[in-house]
Amino acid sequence: MTHEQILSEIKRLRxxxxxxxxxxxxxxxxxxxxxESVAEHVYGVLILAQYFLPLEDPGQKMDWKKIFDIILFxxxxxxxxxxxxxxxxxxxxxQREDVAIEKVKENVPESMQNAIRELFLDYKNKKSPEAxxxxxxxxxxxxxxxxxxxxxxxxxxxxxxxxxSRKPKDVAVKDYPVMKKFLDVWxxxxxxxxxxxxx
Numbered sequence: 001m002t003h004e005q006i007l008s009e010i011k012r013l014r015x016x017x018x019x020x021x022x023x024x025x026x027x028x029x030x031x032x033x034x035x036e037s038v039a040e041h042v043y044g045v046l047i048l049a050q051y052f053l054p055l056e057d058p059g060q061k062m063d064w065k066k067i068f069d070i071i072l073f074x075x076x077x078x079x080x081x082x083x084x085x086x087x088x089x090x091x092x093x094x095q096r097e098d099v100a101i102e103k104v105k106e107n108v109p110e111s112m113q114n115a116i117r118e119l120f121l122d123y124k125n126k127k128s129p130e131a132x133x134x135x136x137x138x139x140x141x142x143x144x145x146x147x148x149x150x151x152x153x154x155x156x157x158x159x160x161x162x163x164x165s166r167k168p169k170d171v172a173v174k175d176y177p178v179m180k181k182f183l184d185v186w187x188x189x190x191x192x193x194x195x196x197x198x199x
Contacts, residue, residue, distance in 0.1 A: 006185040014147050016047050034151040038078050044145055045071045048137040055178040062129050066119075070134040073116050074123040077101050087164045097124065136179055139172035143186040146195070155195045162187065162196040 001009070020040045023029055049071055053064055075083075080100035084093055101120050105113045122131045146152050155165070166187055173179040190196060 001181070003185055003188075006182055007189065010144065010147060010182070010186065010189075013047065013051060014144055017044060017144060017148075020044070032150060034146075034148075034154045034157075036145060038075050038083055041141060041145070042072065042075060044141040045074070045134070045138050048141055048144065049134070052137060052176070052179055053133075056133070056176045062133060066128070066130040067134055069115070070119045070123045070131055071138070073119045074134060074138060076104050076116060076120055079104060085158060086168060087160065094124075132175070136172040136176050139169045140179060140183065140186075143169075143183070143190075146190070147186070152190070152193060152195045155190070156197045159197045161199060162191060165190075165196065 020036065020043065021029070021031060029035065046068065049067055053062075053067065057064075077097045077100035080103050081093070081096050101117055104120075105117045108116055122128050123134055126132050126135050146154060154160075166183075169183055173183055
C-alpha cells in the first residue's frame with residue numbers, strides 16, 4: 001500500500017473507535033479532553049487484531065481465538081494496579097503485576113481462574129506467537145486512539161517524545177511487515193502535526 005492508502009485505512013479504522021465516545025446510561029463525558037478507560041483500550045486492540053490478522057497471518061498459522069482471548073485479558077491486572085504509562089513502568093511494576101494476577105484469579109469465577117491467569121502470563125512473557133502478535137497490536141492501539149484532533153494533544157500533555165513513543169513499538173512490530181509500514185506512516189503523520197513533546 002502507498003502512504004496515502006495507509007492513511008486512508010487508518011481513518012477508516014479510526015471510525016470504529018468512535019463507539020468509545022458513545023456513553024451508556026444517558027451519561028456524558030467531556031470530549032474536549034482526552035480520556036480512555038482500560039476497557040476502551042482493549043476494544044481498540046481487538047479492532048486492530050481483527051484488521052491485521054488476515055494481513056500478517058493469511059495462512060492462519062496462529063491460533064486466532066487464543067489471540068483474541070489474550071487481548072481480552074492482557075490488562076486485567078489493572079483492576080488491581082491501575083494503569084501506568086508505558087514509559088513510566090519499571091521492575092517494581094512487573095512485581096506488582098505478579099501479585100495482582102493472583103488477586104484477580106481469586107476474585108473471578110472459578111471456571112475462569114486458570115484461563116485468565118495463563119492468558120495474562122502468556123501475554124506478559126510473550127512466549128507464544130499469539131502473545132507476540134497481541135503485544136504488537138497492543139503497542140499500536142494508542143496510535144489509532146491518538147489519531148484525533150483532541151486526543152493527539154496527549155503526547156505533549158504527558159511529555160511523550162517521538163523517541164519514547166517509537167522505541168517500544170519498533171520492538172513490538174519488528175516481525176510484522178504490514179504493521180511496521182503502518183507504524184512508519186503513523187509516526188510521520190504525528191510528526192507532521194507537531195504532536196510530540198520536545199525536551
